[in-house]
Amino acid sequence: MPSLTPAGPDGGLTISEAAEALGITVDTIRYYEKEGIAPAPERGLSGWRRYDPSTMGWLAGVLMLRGTGMNIQQMREYAAAYQAGAPTEDRLALLEQHHAAVLERLADVHLHLSALERKIDAYREAVRAGAQVPSP
Incomplete structure (x- = not known):
């Protein structure tokens, strides 16, 4: 590089x-x-x-x-x-607005990640028990 x-x-x-x-x-x-x-x-x-x-x-x-x-x-x-x-304050405001939007998206991702982790746990438990996991 x-x-x-x-x-x-x-x-x-x-x-x-x-x-x-x-x-x-x-x-x-x-x-x-x-x-x-x-x-x-x-x-x-x-x-x-x-x-x-x-x-x-x-x-x-x-x-x-x-x-x-x-x-x-x-x-x-x-x-x-x-x-x-x-002014620096104006540019800071633009960055802070974007930062807030990123944090909102991150919260959504964490919410969906938690749901995905629960689904994975259910599948792992089903595999250990030899059972089928109902969808979704």
């Missing part, structure tokens, strides 16, 4: 190196840039995109937000607020 720090002669990672380092595709990086979610990277002397630690950090943050279920519109809104220099 490549380092997240610049190594190339132009002072940054190529888009392929950046994608590999982040575990995503080149197309994903381009999509986030096109949507205004990730900043366009600087171009090296060769004219190719070069991803410096700041840009890599931003992309890693985008992936974290996406991994928590933040949708593209919300990510656009957050990126736009940042790029417009919105």
Whole structure:
């Protein structure tokens, strides 16, 4: 896995190196840039995109937000607020709203996980007893 720090002669990672380092595709990086979610990277002397630690950090943050279920519109809104220099409190509010939504989804997942665990326990008990478990 490549380092997240610049190594190339132009002072940054190529888009392929950046994608590999982040575990995503080149197309994903381009999509986030096109949507205004990730900043366009600087171009090296060769004219190719070069991803410096700041840009890599931003992309890693985008992936974290996406991994928590933040949708593209919300990510656009957050990126736009940042790029417009919105007050820290405003950006914090966006993150706190998303955090609350994640906690709600997590509570639902825990509820369903508990039901699944009860079902698994019933099946294990049935297997031990040599019986059939009624559905569902």
